[in-house]
Ligand SMILES: Nc1ncnc2c1ncn2[C@@H]1O[C@H](COP(=O)(O)OP(=O)(O)OP(=O)(O)O)[C@@H](O)[C@H]1O
């Protein structure tokens with residue numbers, strides 16, 4: 056897709072801090088932040104025909120069909136004025152990744168992976184207090200199972216390709232951003 060000049064992906068478990076760090080990167084380095092979960096939540100509340108299906112999957116901690124998520128991401132890329140994108144929380148499965156590569160025709164320049172202990176991630180999710188349908192003890196446990204079985208293979212794929220930057224996801228938001236900042240500074244992605 057010609058609209059993409061730089062394309063970074065942020066992955067990590069539930070509550071690892073992807074969304075929080077994406078906002079800081081977007082503001083500091085001028086990227087367009089595309090949150091896959093945010094797009095799905097918007098679709099869920101829009102009254103679309105997929106709304107009930109998305110809500111059910113989110114409550115279960117499962118992953119939405121690739122065509123649905125890729126279509127939403129494609130639309131967000133096409134309607135953005137920016138050509139530098141941060142994709143937050145996608146691809147979540149090898150199937151997601153392959154669908155994205157087939158439909159959008161692009162691979163990320165690099166991938167940040169937030170490495171965070173489970174107990175820290177669970178605590179953050181349960182304290183989030185944003186009224187999300189998946190911020191409860193049952194769903195976070197299911198999300199962790201999905202993350203380990205289905206998302207970590209994607210992380211390993213990018214590691215094998217030499218595209219993965221592993222970031223310690225513990226500490227304060229500011230401490231984590233000071234680990235993220237040099238990665239974006241040193242890569243000097245095109246504008
Ligand atoms: N370093 C941090 N220390 C304490 N709390 C944090 C930190 N980073 C983020 N949080 C808080 O933890 C919660 C989860 O963070 P965030 O939404 O960024 O994670 P995420 O990886 O995008 O999660 P999810 O995949 O569930 O959407 C939020 O309430 C956020 O404000």
Ligand SMILES: O=c1ccn([C@@H]2O[C@H](COP(=O)(O)O)[C@@H](O)[C@H]2O)c(=O)[nH]1
Nearest residue numbers: 091092112113116117118119144145147
């Ligand atoms: O690519 C994606 C991204 C998200 N989901 C579903 O949404 C929730 C919450 O996602 P966040 O990125 O943490 O906001 C996730 O557990 C999935 O149910 C998805 O299906 N595909």
